Amino acid sequence: AIDLSVTWLGQTMPGCLYNASGVWCREEGELEALHASAAAAVITKSATLTPRDGNPEPRYCRTPLGSINSMGLPNRGFDYYLDYARRYRYGSGKPLFLSLSGLSLDDNCAMLRRLAEEGLPAVPEVNLSCPNVPGKPQLGYDFAATAEALEAFDAAYSGLYGVKLPPYFDPAHFAAMAEILNRHPRLAFVTCINSIGNGLVVDIDSEAVVIKPKDGLGGLGGDYVLPTALANVREFFRLLPGKDVVGCGGVKSGREAFMHILAGARAVQVGTCLYHEGPGAFSRIAGELAMLMRVKGYRSLDAFRGRLRTL
């Protein structure tokens, strides 16, 4: 039989696929639908300290090659997701991740401290990469600010945590980020990647942009981002010994999931494809991955994880 389970963060989850933060996870009903699906874990919509409406609509658009979004962190606020985490059924073996995207370092630390006080099994994934809050640059592109933030996170939270990274496009940036990330032993994983920020999709019939915020600029997902996502997974897999890399970006079938794991991904998140297909995507993609493994003679993910060949 094909084993798709993943052992990390001191636990074993029943499969390797779960949602990308932001997709199908803002409301409790959505989170419960994910938990009931073939998703192997659940992550919540990035929380700000207080509830937030987000950007004006239209703020999401599907395109033939994926998606563009400028949601602007619409969410129910940290207390809503903390309350969900108190009632979550951890016994299912499906980990719960809480995505945190504070609008300031103090907010991120306040949420981390509150989470630490609860002593819940939920694992924080701190979002360093939202590209869609007007006036707020992506923290992950400011190396000094990222270094300062991670020191503060270590002081605020004594458990294992992860960060959601923006895509990087230059070996010097991979190296600079890795040097910072490797200073933090309790930073157990990085999720690569968040959307490719500030793309522009044009509709030639209307001769207009397709989303309202930022005059049409938004984060790209889907087919557009797969090669960049794979590059970030493979580079950080090499550069962060002892840490896990979660692959995110362009996964719409067993093929892309296989690529991410070959590049080094411990587990794989699904965003744009989940937005359009719904939670049924997880059983489809898992089945396709298992079939691919069967054809290739692999019985577990460990048999090929990180084994991407170079020429």
Ligand SMILES: O=C1NC(=O)NC(C(=O)O)N1
């Ligand atoms: O981190 C984020 N990435 C995105 O692509 N969009 C959301 C958002 O805008 O809320 N946040």
